Amino acid sequence: MSKVIHLTRHAQAEHNVDEDYSIPDPPLTPLGRRQSEELYAQTAELQQSADLLVTSPLKRTLQTTIIGYRGIRARLESQNPAKPIIVLSRLQEVNDFPCDTGSSRDELKQNDEFRGIDFESLEDDWNSKQGEWCMITHAPKRDFAPRSVAVRARARWVRRWLRDRPEQNIVVVAHGDILRQITKTSPSKAWANTEVRKFTFVSDGDDEADLVALPVETEARAGSKDPTSGEMAKA
Secondary structure, X not given: OOOXXXXXXXXXXXXXXXXXXXXXXXXXXXXXXXXXXXXXXXXXXXXXXXXXXEEOOOHHHHHHHHHHOHHHHHHHHOOOOOOOOEEOXXXXXXXXXXXXXXXXXXHHHOOHHHOOOOOXXXXXXXXXXXXXXXXXXXXXXXXOOOOOHHHHHHHHHHHHHHHHOOOOEEEEEEOHXXXXXXXXOOOOOOOOOOOEEEEEEOOOOOOOOOEEEEEEEEEEOOOOOOOXXXXXXXX
16 A cells, blocks of 8 residues: 555634735634635544644644544544644745744643643744754745755655655645745745645655655645745745
């Protein structure tokens, strides 16, 4: 059986409404919550078959995960031993805008909506946008080419991590720009809010751990193609 990776972009968040990227770690809008409910409804089979659930630590991805994939979460957490949601810092968005900079580990732990999620794996500096968390630095009308070696390395790390996991049916919730880096697709190939695309690995041993889209690539989509901060930065 080939490993299948279900890559998901988060639902609509507050910064998507008016393209206001100054909002720190924005949560979902009421529409985004409805989109997440629609994601749940559209993925009934996946809710019963996925054997790992992984998310970026930003609020909008966490909320999309716990609403849209609550069936997966409940089923995996009820197993013996339990298999909780994995919060993976390297899935955070690539840009250095406030909207793409995550909250502190302590703030996330204190949020009642995220009760039961383990944030202990988050590094102390995970939201610093420095070092291995290096951002793509923006300038007016700058071409959004993936110039940051750190971002490309982070995307490669994610692909290798996913390939090395023992699970064969993995759901990932992340952001439009990092998803394009992970899949090595053009910035022009926009991801809709709550869009799910299905991939597998080209091989078991290539250094890049490249992904290839499966024939029925799009599994679900409840929202519009709101632009990412990276797309707006090049406008």
